[in-house]
Amino acid sequence: MTGWILYKKNIEESYETQRLVEEFEKQDIKVRVVNPQDVDIYVDRDDRKSIRVGGKARPLPDFVLPRTGSGTTYFIKAIIRHLERLGVILINGSESIDAVKDKLYSQQILGQSNLPVPKTLLVKHPIDVEFVEKSLNYPIIVKTLSGSFGAGVFLVENRKQLRQLMRMAEITKPSYNIIIQEFIEDSYGKDLRVFVLNGKVVGCMMRQSTDDDFRANITRGGEGIPYQITEDIEFLSGECARLLNLDIAGVDLLFNNGGYSICEVNSSPGFEGMDKYCKTNIAEQIVTYVKYKLG
16 A cells, blocks of 8 residues: 655654654555655546656555645645546545635535534625624624635724725735634634544644634644533534545634534644644544555
């Protein structure tokens, strides 16, 4: 059994990629970390030779594990789709990665199935402030449609801040698509990160801000606390993975009036914090799942 991990940076920069390589090697599975920039694809009758890595034709792997997250460009998606067409097992697949990369689309899928999601607006430049204010009360959350680790997420307290932020966006990033969501006050500075594998929750932690930031991401200085997996957490997180057809999912839940709202779902979730605070071994569980899926 052989596999590729698609990852854009040096392996030394990623705890997750290093741990996956270690666990695959422990179980005698040959795995190669492949930078998408080193890949060339072309359409030809001899499909099995229609992909090259580092300028050379390479045997196709049995599976590919994309770890490109919100940085998944059109080119990377084309590689993933091409590998799928050639019969390579993708964990996760191209359609699932597409769905979660678009935060609005994934919210539409989840909301359509009556799961609790924050009220969300898609806005365009110039922004219709009156429409926003008729739909939502301040404070509000402003997000770019793609992003991770809390980047591109802003808490806006009033009309003046909203106009200033939108004016800055028009000048610096006029092509950015932006959504505005209701602010869930109960979850200020804290949320839940739930790791789902093959439809089952394998880890859950509460993330807390340590500097009064409304975001609780570990990568922004937050800390994690192991959190008991309840029936509601199991159900909501499992349904997110099922509806978005994700083998691996990171589900972020917001505390809301004694229950939970779904903040967002990730197809390439980090798990360094989960391993550190919850004493899990996510990489080992992923490798076990890959072996199961490939039979």
